[in-house]
Each structure stands twice: as structure tokens, then as C-alpha cells.
Amino acid sequence: MNHKDRRNQNWYYEKKGIYLITNKLEQGAPPLGNLRPNNIIDAVIEPTPFGRIVELCWNQMEDQVDYLMERQLMPDHHHGIVQRKLACNEQLGVKIQSFKRACTILLRSFLRRELLGWNDERIIPNLQPTKNYCEASAILGLPMPLQRDYCPVIDSTFTDKRLFAERFNDRILDSNLIYPRLYVLNNPRVLAMKQLFPGLCKASNAILFKGRYYDMVGNRYLLEYPWREYVQISRSISEDELQKKQEYYLNCIATGAVIVSAGISPGEREIVDIALTHGGFLIHVSNNNMPPNYKPATQYAVACLEGRFLEISPCEYGCKHSFDRETCLQLNMIAKELCQ
Numbered sequence: 001m002n003h004k005d006r007r008n009q010n011w012y013y014e015k016k017g018i019y020l021i022t023n024k025l026e027q028g029a030p031p032l033g034n035l036r037p038n039n040i041i042d043a044v045i046e047p048t049p050f051g052r053i054v055e056l057c058w059n060q061m062e063d064q065v066d067y068l069m070e071r072q073l074m075p076d077h078h079h080g081i082v083q084r085k086l087a088c089n090e091q092l093g094v095k096i097q098s099f100k101r102a103c104t105i106l107l108r109s110f111l112r113r114e115l116l117g118w119n120d121e122r123i124i125p126n127l128q129p130t131k132n133y134c135e136a137s138a139i140l141g142l143p144m145p146l147q148r149d150y151c152p153v154i155d156s157t158f159t160d161k162r163l164f165a166e167r168f169n170d171r172i173l174d175s176n177l178i179y180p181r182l183y184v185l186n187n188p189r190v191l192a193m194k195q196l197f198p199g200l201c202k203a204s205n206a207i208l209f210k211g212r213y214y215d216m217v218g219n220r221y222l223l224e225y226p227w228r229e230y231v232q233i234s235r236s237i238s239e240d241e242l243q244k245k246q247e248y249y250l251n252c253i254a255t256g257a258v259i260v261s262a263g264i265s266p267g268e269r270e271i272v273d274i275a276l277t278h279g280g281f282l283i284h285v286s287n288n289n290m291p292p293n294y295k296p297a298t299q300y301a302v303a304c305l306e307g308r309f310l311e312i313s314p315c316e317y318g319c320k321h322s323f324d325r326e327t328c329l330q331l332n333m334i335a336k337e338l339c340q
Contacts, residue, residue, distance in 0.1 A: 013091045017084050018069075020171040020180055021096060023164045024077045029107075031075040035191055040305070043192035045073045049110060050163065054078055057102040061095060069177075070184045074191065078164075079184045081173070096168055104162040179299040186302050193305040201304055203290035206315055210337065215290035218300075218310035222258050222283055223338065229257040230339040232332050233267030242267050246274065253280035260338050261285065262331035276303055283310045285335045287327060312338070 025032070032051035036044055047055060051073045058080060062068045065088045069081035084092060173180050194201050203217040222228075229252045233245055249271045253259065258281040263272045275282045282303060288294070288311070296304050296311050303309035314334060 013093060014089060015084070015087045018173040018175075018177065019082050019084070019092060020173055020184070021080050021082055021092075022077055022169040022171075023096070023100065024168075026162050026165050029163050032078060033073045033075055035075070035188060035195070038192060038195065040189050040192045040196065043188040045075070045188050045191075047073055050107060053106040053110070054103055054163070057099050057106070060102075061099055065090075066092070066095065070181050072184045072187045074187050079187060081177070081180060081184060092170075093168075100162075100164045100168075103164060107163045179301075183298045183301050186305060190301065190305045197307075201295075203292060203294040205290060212334075213315040215288075215294075215313045215315055216310060217290060217294060217296055218304050219307045220310060222281055222310045223312075225258045225281070227252075227257045228260050228283070228339040230336050231259055231261035231268055231271045232335070233265050233271065235265045235267070237267055242270075246270065250274055250278065253278050257281070258283055260335050262328070262335050264328050264331065273299075276300070279308070281308050283312060283335075283338060285331050285338070286311055286313045287331060288313050 030050050031048055032054055033045035033047045036046045045051070054073060055071075058068065058071060058078070061082075065084060065086045067083040067085055069083055071078070071080035082092065171180075190201065201217065203215060204220075205215050206213045207216050207220070208214075209223060229249065231249060233242065237245070245267065249259065253275050259271060259275040260283040261268050261272055262285040263269050272282060272284070274280070276299065282300075284300065290311075290313060295301070296309065300309050300311065314330075
């Protein structure tokens with residue numbers, strides 16, 4: 001994920017690409033929506049007036065260059081997947097900043113109406129209302145500004161208020177959009193899961209299990225499940241043998257086994273994908289450091305919020321390592337120990 005001033009230096013943001021854009025609210029800004037109802041299966045975000053402002057401004061970004069795909073309001077942030085179909089001289093970041101400025105203009109207009117009243121004289125004259133604001137006024141039920149007014153701003157007490165924080169995050173996506181789309185659309189369910197089971201999607205550190213300390217995130221009860229199936233597949237396995245392995249593990253998944261794997265070799269990753277897509281249970285052994293704000297990778301998010309996933313990392317690593325041979329052997333040994 002890339003920060004606004006820490007972009008991928010080897011990537012030209014004017015060219016074609018697919019991006020997951022996340023904008024967080026400014027501290028103290030009003031929420032964009034509320035979780036309704038408070039259960040996992042039917043969870044949705046009900047937009048506030050400020051959320052409707054964001055939806056309107058986001059939809060207006062679509063043109064012949066940029067195609068807007070999945071998007072999701074959350075109480076304190078907004079996700080959107082954007083496909084840049086054509087190369088363009090304007091960087092995508094410039095368009096995102098324009099979107100955020102439009103949201104702030106409408107936020108201030110709404111606050112001015114609610115807090116000061118539209119007959120208040122504290123306005124700056126001689127600026128014209130924008131087309132976006134006029135369109136938004138009709139949709140949101142805001143009064144149309146007089147031609148002498150600019151898109152109204154609340155008085156000096158509120159002039160520093162904006163809806164979104166100054167910067168934003170982006171993730172460059174490849175053509176496989178299954179998991180990013182699920183990640184975006186399942187955000188309300190993740191929030192419901194966090195509220196109902198606050199420890200499930202939160203990283204826990206230095207948990208002692210079978211004589212070793214681990215960092216964990218996900219459903220720790222999977223470690224106590226009676227049938228845990230260890231997966232290790234050599235890179236040199238033949239196609240026939242791999243197919244037999246896949247059939248065996250698919251049968252294990254169908255009958256309720258917990259798949260345990262470091263997911264290192266291509267064959268192991270295929271079994272992990274089978275478990276994720278077929279509703280199976282998965283314990284993923286990694287060497288990731290887990291700070292308090294740690295989240296599982298995108299492809300694991302849905303399984304995590306459904307209680308089907310646990311990521312476990314031995315504390316002895318301390319930080320993320322590359323997969324050298326020694327590390328791979330160690331992770332596979334730990335995965336095997338977890339099944340004993």
C-alpha cells in the first residue's frame with residue numbers, strides 16, 4: 001500500500017492500471033454511515049448525509065479515462081476500486097484530491113445550513129456556485145445558493161473543517177480482482193464481526209502454545225479443533241501427484257478438517273486457495289510481525305471475518321523475513337507440530 005508522498009517510484013500513475021483507493025476521515029469529522037443491523041450476515045452501512053455527499057462526489061469521477069468499480073462507505077473511511085482505462089496526463093492522485101475538495105465544499109455547505117442558517121450574512125460574495133454543488137443540492141435536499149454566493153462556507157469558526165484527511169492510500173492491483181472486490185464489499189461484515197467478537201480480527205501477541213510463543217490473528221479455537229491436516233507439497237511434484245493431493249485435501253475440507261500450511265510452494269498455495277474458496281478452515285503459518293493494527297492479507301479477510309481463518313507467526317522472528325530455505329523449513333516444521 002502506498003502513501004500519497006511515498007508512491008511506488010517505479011510506477012507511472014498516468015498510465016493504465018487498477019487501484020484500490022482508501023480515504024480516511026479527518027479527525028473529528030462526522031461519520032459517513034452507521035452499521036445496520038448489528039449482525040454479521042446482513043450488515044450494511046446506512047449512509048449519513050455526509051456519506052451521501054461522498055457517494056455523489058465519487059460517482060462524478062467516472063469518465064472515459066477512469067472506470068469506477070466496487071466502492072464502500074464505512075463510518076470513518078471510504079474504499080473504492082478505480083480502473084484507469086486510458087493513459088492520461090493527469091495523475092490519478094490529482095483527481096482524488098479534487099474529489100476530496102468537492103466533498104469538503106459540500107460538507108461546509110451542509111454545516112452552514114444546519115448550524116448557521118441560510119439567511120446568515122457571513123458569506124463571501126462574487127464567487128459562482130459550481131455545477132457539482134448545484135447537482136448535489138437537488139439530490140441531498142440542500143438549498144440552491146444565490147448566484148452571487150460561492151459554494152457557501154460556514155463562518156470563521158468552522159473554516160478549517162474538512163471531511164477527509166489530507167493524504168490517501170492506494171494499492172496497485174493486478175488483473176485478479178476477486179479478493180480485492182470481496183475485501184471492499186465485505187467491510188461492513190468485518191466491522192460487525194469486530195464489534196460482536198472484538199478479539200477475532202485483532203492481533204494478539206506473545207500467546208504461549210505448545211511451548212512456543214506466537215503472534216496470532218483470527219479464530220484461535222481452530223488450534224483446539226480435533227482434525228487438523230498438515231499440508232506440505234514439494235515444488236518438484238508431478239502433475240498427477242498434485243491432482244491426487246488436491247482431491248485428497250478437497251475431501252478433507254469437505255468433511256470439516258482444518259488445513260494447516262505455510263503456503264510456500266505453488267502446490268501449497270493452491271490447496272490454501274481451495275480451502276478459502278470452498279468454505280474450509282485454514283491455519284496459515286507465517287513469519288509476519290503483527291503490530292496492534294495488523295490485518296490479514298486481502299485474500300484471507302473474508303475467511304477471517306467468518307471465523308474460518310487463523311494466522312499464526314512465531315515471535316522469535318520479530319519482523320517480516322524473506323523466504324530463505326532455513327525459514328521455509330522452520331515454518332513447515334511448525335505447521336507440522338500444530339497438527340500433532
